[in-house]
Amino acid sequence: MKNVRMTVAYDGTHYHGFQTQPSGKTIQDQLEAGIHMLTGEEIRIIGSGRTDAGVHARAQVFNFHTESRIPIDRWAIALNSRLPDDIVIQFAEEVQEDFHARFSAKRKTYRYAIDTNKFPNVFTRHYRFHHHAPLDVAAMREGLAALIGEHDFTSFASPQSTQSSHVRTIFDASLVQNQDGLDLFVTGNGFLYNMVRIIAGTAISIGEGKMSASDIPAILAACDRTKAGPTAMAHGLMLWHVEYPE
Amino acid sequence: MKNVRMTVAYDGTHYHGFQTQPSGKTIQDQLEAGIHMLTGEEIRIIGSGRTDAGVHARAQVFNFHTESRIPIDRWAIALNSRLPDDIVIQFAEEVQEDFHARFSAKRKTYRYAIDTNKFPNVFTRHYRFHHHAPLDVAAMREGLAALIGEHDFTSFASPQSTQSSHVRTIFDASLVQNQDGLDLFVTGNGFLYNMVRIIAGTAISIGEGKMSASDIPAILAACDRTKAGPTAMAHGLMLWHVEYPE
Incomplete structure (x- = not known):
């Protein structure tokens, strides 16, 4: 099991915020759907925090645990090809098991x-x-x-x-x-x-x-x-x- | 009859170019419709030149002749309120009768x-x-x-x-x-x-x-x-x- 940390930029104009909402389309939904397309896994990602509807991110951070064997340096390219063009992964890296995008943020x-x-x-x-x-x-x-x-x-x-x-x-x-x-x-x-x-x-x-x-x-x-x-x-x-x- | 010259910025992403096309939505159409809303006149504007579908302008120039009595320093505000938010008039001024946005461009x-x-x-x-x-x-x-x-x-x-x-x-x-x-x-x-x-x-x-x-x-x-x-x-x-x- 790997713990993967990613930095993502997004244009929030057309989204109901970062975090999954019953009411609809969020950044988190798009990211989880993209990861599912790549690995088949049903994963919940952990964001550093929420952003409101219409708010953007230059460098939001999230992490997730995966069994995938995709090499870490291929993750950003692979996931970007499964994401809409208003969400762009900037960087992916493997981190220690206990890294938590929200609790670890300083x-x-x-x-x-x-x-x-x-x-x-x-x-x-x-x-x-x-x-x-x-x-x-x-x-x-x-x-x-x-x-x-x-x-x-x-x-x-x-x-x-x-x-x-x-x-x-x-x-x-x-x-x-x-x-x-x-x-x-x-x-x-x-x-x-x-x-x-x-x-x-x-x-x-x-x-x-x-x-x-x-x-x-x-x-x-x-x-x-x-x-x-x-x-x-x-x-x-x-x-x-x-x-x-x- | 006044000859009015305007400078306009536009995001061309959703338009079929500057110049009126039989095929649809253009910057020129939007500008002429806005002027019509303001003055009731059916005016053909003269652009400095075309821009292709999807091409943007920071400072396109156009002119038109009008009988309108709108003071020249109110034109930009008045017209912007009748335009979509991807087309923004930057500046309006009255110019000599023979000014022609295309032929006069150097x-x-x-x-x-x-x-x-x-x-x-x-x-x-x-x-x-x-x-x-x-x-x-x-x-x-x-x-x-x-x-x-x-x-x-x-x-x-x-x-x-x-x-x-x-x-x-x-x-x-x-x-x-x-x-x-x-x-x-x-x-x-x-x-x-x-x-x-x-x-x-x-x-x-x-x-x-x-x-x-x-x-x-x-x-x-x-x-x-x-x-x-x-x-x-x-x-x-x-x-x-x-x-x-x-």
Whole structure:
């Protein structure tokens, strides 16, 4: 029995999220169907975490156990030929038996991308949220800095979150300016349901002057979802990187 | 009567090219339908030139004459609200009565984009041709340089071309390396049917070692389409820029 770890990029536009849903088409379903076509095995893969409907991944990580004798360096090519063209395996490697894509993950980074052009860039329209009104980048940075550290993020979680603890650590939250606008990168030890989208929506509200960076400590302390900004649109979000111990 | 010039970006993936076709859905149809919704006028727009089915444009230019009293600085916003999200007007301006998007054009630049990653970048898959085998960039550059100048480009035109003359001038043909691979930029005073795609296909053949840069003069001299390389896939091509006299 081998434990195989893969890195996968996907365009989430046409999917109901990563994780298998009764309601339909997910990334996980496509990956498991592809593996079934290759090996005949009925396998459940383990993702590093969920991504919501419409959210993308540059480097999602998952693992699964297989009896297959496909050489590890052939797996990516073989599986890609069984996947739709909006899901692309980037890398496959064999890992120790106890590696678990979710429990072993140490840090995750998401990117929230904002297109600040007057009119949307048509070639990135599925991956960047279009917001052409001026944003106060310095204020956004100040607000994001106030989120860094260990906090109870109840105010930044969907009320539907079923996690027993809402305490998480954000290691970094930075805003990078580029040709098309702004890239918000958030790195943490884990994220609650909708957390990055609420952070992005709050940062945008600060950028618009509707909220103030100095409000952040009180928003965190309130442990009340209604105090933070809106949940930003899914299509601007991308799972960027998942880190594991060496 | 005003003469309005617009710059439009489009994702050509789902269209049968720029120019109205009996066979169906084109960019021109969408633009004319949008203008009709706004003004009630039955207008024929004049594009700077055609783009093939599946080819994109970053900055296609077109013009049309209208009796509409919509202020010129409202046109782009108004028309964008009547267009599908894969067609975005970037800019509108009023121009002199005799401006003609095709006849007035002096130089055009196309980009042919090659994704040289081992596996395709899922987020640019509709805009870059994936070619992961190694390419000899120096040889490609040498071959492209041999195309610069005024030549009869019959060997680089579809046999379906109905132009009376196949003499065109290429001012520049350069290859830029970027994060995802190679961008081939070709600037000329005009292009024949399939010409940039055949230039791209020939450059790729040179990069693969199937043809030699030193073959180019003989290919041009032959005036025979079968001597040049294959016609590269449409989706890698983008109309980048159209220049007019100041």
